[in-house]
Amino acid sequence: MMIKLVHMDESAFQFFLGQATRDYAEDKIKAGAWDPEIAMKLSEEAITQSLPKGLNTDGAYLYSIVEISSDSQVGYIWFNVSEGRSGREAFIYDFYIFEPYQSKGYGKQAMIALDEEAREMNVTKIGLHVFGQNNRAFELYKKMGYTVTDITMSKDL
Numbered sequence: 001m002m003i004k005l006v007h008m009d010e011s012a013f014q015f016f017l018g019q020a021t022r023d024y025a026e027d028k029i030k031a032g033a034w035d036p037e038i039a040m041k042l043s044e045e046a047i048t049q050s051l052p053k054g055l056n057t058d059g060a061y062l063y064s065i066v067e068i069s070s071d072s073q074v075g076y077i078w079f080n081v082s083e084g085r086s087g088r089e090a091f092i093y094d095f096y097i098f099e100p101y102q103s104k105g106y107g108k109q110a111m112i113a114l115d116e117e118a119r120e121m122n123v124t125k126i127g128l129h130v131f132g133q134n135n136r137a138f139e140l141y142k143k144m145g146y147t148v149t150d151i152t153m154s155k156d157l
Helices: 010-030 039-050 106-120 135-143
Strands: 003-007 060-067 072-084 087-097 123-128
Touching: 003 106, 010 039, 010 060, 010 072, 010 087, 060 106, 072 106, 072 123, 087 106, 106 123, 106 135
Parallel strands: 087 123
Antiparallel strands: 003 060, 060 072, 072 087
């Protein structure tokens, strides 16, 4: 199994936008950060603010993750690149492997492809945020060399 990162076209972007908006709202609800009544509205606002020109937003890179042998899309990744303290830095805003392809190595392959793509862009550091309840992603990121830089915790009373 081999994958490649392919720049999203408008059709893939519209699919991504719908799914990413729903997923982000659900994650924020699960984390206890947003009220379910307004979560979709807040998610739409956040994503629109981060991608004001959609696919043409400066510094934003949106890719479909495609399995080479079948040419099937198995997920997507969105990251931004900006100038940071130590040079060019990338930040992963969204990374998702579709359910049928999860736990089969596609996530790891996508992270390797991302590293290669980032190096070609002269990126020297990649950051990301992972929700506390997403242990599968947390474990993948640790395996891929990411280290914890901050932890926010809470408990319900």
